[in-house]
Amino acid sequence: MLDLELHSHTRYSPDSLSKLADVITHCRKIGIDRIAITDHSEIEGALLAHKMAPDLVIVGEEVMTTQGELLCYFLNELIPPYLSPEEACDRVHDQGGIIGPSHPFDPRRSGLGRNNLLRIADRIDFIEVFNARTYDKSKNDLAHLFAEELGKPMICCSDAHSLKETGISRTRLQRDYTSPQDFLAALQQAELLPHASSASISLKSTAATIVKGFGFGKP
Numbered sequence: 001m002l003d004l005e006l007h008s009h010t011r012y013s014p015d016s017l018s019k020l021a022d023v024i025t026h027c028r029k030i031g032i033d034r035i036a037i038t039d040h041s042e043i044e045g046a047l048l049a050h051k052m053a054p055d056l057v058i059v060g061e062e063v064m065t066t067q068g069e070l071l072c073y074f075l076n077e078l079i080p081p082y083l084s085p086e087e088a089c090d091r092v093h094d095q096g097g098i099i100g101p102s103h104p105f106d107p108r109r110s111g112l113g114r115n116n117l118l119r120i121a122d123r124i125d126f127i128e129v130f131n132a133r134t135y136d137k138s139k140n141d142l143a144h145l146f147a148e149e150l151g152k153p154m155i156c157c158s159d160a161h162s163l164k165e166t167g168i169s170r171t172r173l174q175r176d177y178t179s180p181q182d183f184l185a186a187l188q189q190a191e192l193l194p195h196a197s198s199a200s201i202s203l204k205s206t207a208a209t210i211v212k213g214f215g216f217g218k219p
């Protein structure tokens with residue numbers, strides 16, 4: 001059994017102050033077996049964290065496209081922001097990674113929405129069906145129904161921007177995996193462990209953005 005945190009930010013994102021070493025230590029403490037570090041259109045922190053803890057860290061990115069955000073895993077190179085969703089998907093696959101939408105039906109948070117998702121359906125590998133920071137539960141429910149409709153593997157994530165949020169929602173695999181494709185196969189039998197963040201938690205990201213505006217808390 002393997003507990004995964006598949007959506008997390010560090011101080012390499014503009015809205016988080018979490019230090020890489022603290023994230024790693026915290027994961028060990030709370031029983032997270034793998035964490036995907038998915039900073040906003042940035043992989044420098046994830047690459048460094050992977051060097052620090054190769055058994056724990058998946059190099060990821062939450063890339064902004066022209067239509068909304070997608071989560072990428074098992075990257076070697078940055079996917080630049082503001083590509084079309086199609087091109088972002090193709091670039092991830094070209095380097096052997098996998099990609100799927102984050103909070104796909106949450107318009108407040110750059111979700112891609114149904115029409116975009118249908119257009120790129122054959123290019124996406126999984127769907128985030130629970131995001132702990134999506135406060136309107138119906139938006140997560142829509143994502144779940146949509147993943148069922150398309151028969152895509154589902155992930156359940158904290159979208160952690162602080163240590164306190166890390167691992168509150170998890171995707172639990174029944175077995176380990178040997179490659180990104182095998183990871184997708186293992187996801188088919190995953191258990192989803194959702195737990196919503198408190199509505200006030202997003203204030204922490206706002207505070208982090210302000211602190212960074214004053215030049216503090218940068219990598």
Ligand SMILES: [Fe+2]
Nearest residue numbers: 007062102159
């Ligand atoms: Fe995120």
